[in-house]
Amino acid sequence: MSISLDEVRHVAKLARLELNDNDVYALQGALNSLIGHFSDIQGIDMSSMTPATHAVDSTNVWDEDLVSVDFSREQALSNAALMKAGLFVVPTIIED
């Protein structure tokens, strides 16, 4: 089992990572060395098992729908690269 260069580029797009050609080749090698071992768990008998989703038995947790203020708007914005009028600034997504 191995991953092609095109698949590396596709996965990078899904993961929102810009890669140059050198990165693509390097990641192909790194991914293939790991993916090669994924087949280790394909052959074992797991017919009696159902997949775990968590380490412990978890149940849904319901909370009252109450507003609590842990920090102010200014504090929430304090680490933003760009802010304006109390809001995060993002690049334009929809043009006029």
Place this chain on the structure above:
Amino acid sequence: MSSHLESLVDLSAVDLGRKLRSKEVSCQEVTTAFLDRINAHDAKIGSFLALNQEECMSATKEAQQLIDSGEGGALCGVPIAVKDNISTKGLETTCASKILKGYIPPFDATVIKAVRRSGMPILGKTNMDEFAMGASTETSAYKIAHNPWDLERSPGGSSGGSAASVAARLAPISLGSDTGGSIRQPASLCGTVGFKPTYGRCSRYGLVAFASSLDQIGPFGRSVEDVAELAQVVTGYDPMDCTSRELGPISTKDLKNGSLKGTKVGIIKETLGEGTDGSVKSVFESAVSLLSQAGAQIEEVSIPSLNYGVTTYYIIAPAEASSNLARFDGIRYGPRSEGSGHVHMVEKTRAEGFGKEVKTRIMIGTYALSAGYYDAFYVRAQTVRAKMTQELNQAFSGFDVLISPTSPIPSFKLGSLMDDPLALKVLDFCTIPANMAGIPGISLNCGFTSGLPVGMQILAPQCQDEKLLQMAYCFEQTLPTILAWPDLG
């Protein structure tokens, strides 16, 4: 500084607490002794990414007031080092990544609130593998950490700074996080005690998420009693973490009331196979003999699915990480790169902000969760996880605790494993199962090989944290004691 104050760094956290409460020393003197030692020696170790000197000294005044009013607990006034992936209000928290450079959290993690309430001044933030992805503290974007026992070797990881700072007596006690062994493995390589509680006993609120179903915060110390006391401070139910167990804090009441006589101890057979270094096996087996002489009933037990643990982990953890790390997009925190449009800006910010190991794991996780591979990889791995949990539970029906070496090898030369992607990953072979099954695990020193510490791991069933610590305390009384911690000159 007088030798009386210099010797404070030699004391355990619990002994420091006693001296503080009996007014033999002041909180200011204790914290100053550790800050002076950090300033004198940490350039050699690289265990701290940021120091918190000013706020730390001001916290000593509040701690002293607690002690003077008779309200100070066992660790009141004892300073602490904190891994850099745990949010500390007003103190930079980077996860050792460039993508969080300059990030000042507007809130405290629940464990940090508890630490502050208990009057423990925070010395600073400790070095780690970037986003806790690594086993050597070499993937830190800022600097490499060194093992105090041999500066040319790694302290392990990912909580390498937290382990090294305690072994080097730069901090009496510290906090780390453990996703596949990141507390226990560096504890083993640095000769300290490192404890990962049962999943859900210690709130993850404010821990920057790596793999949420596996992550757990826990303490490092130079004795079992120290980590038990810190565990008591930081554990307990937290409504801010929806996976928090509705159990009280870990109690230390019966810590010293255990006995090895008649205790059923299972040695996990798979951890003593070909992958484990002969010198580690030899130290481990000598330690087992001492436990046996002290009355423990010791037998081997097989957990076959352990052989698939590393593979399973390297599907599940990156899958969760690929989702958790999607939040780093240059909008709400961290530096932002210029790009042509929204998507390009995000892609460029992440390409420039994340290091090589983090990118590799995000890619692996995204691949394992993508259409066509989800069932073959992710669902399959979760099934193996269920099997591993079942086999561990079966083993606990015949034994009180299970033991193994913590790490298959002792500390290794810095740089020696970085070119081999799998060599570093198999270092977590013995520790991964506890995260998979959500059970508590602890590592404590059981001897040395060529001057390097060797750790023994003890595992207990879910929620039997108190029993595990009690057993670890018994083991500690039986196994050789570290008489001299590394001298940093």
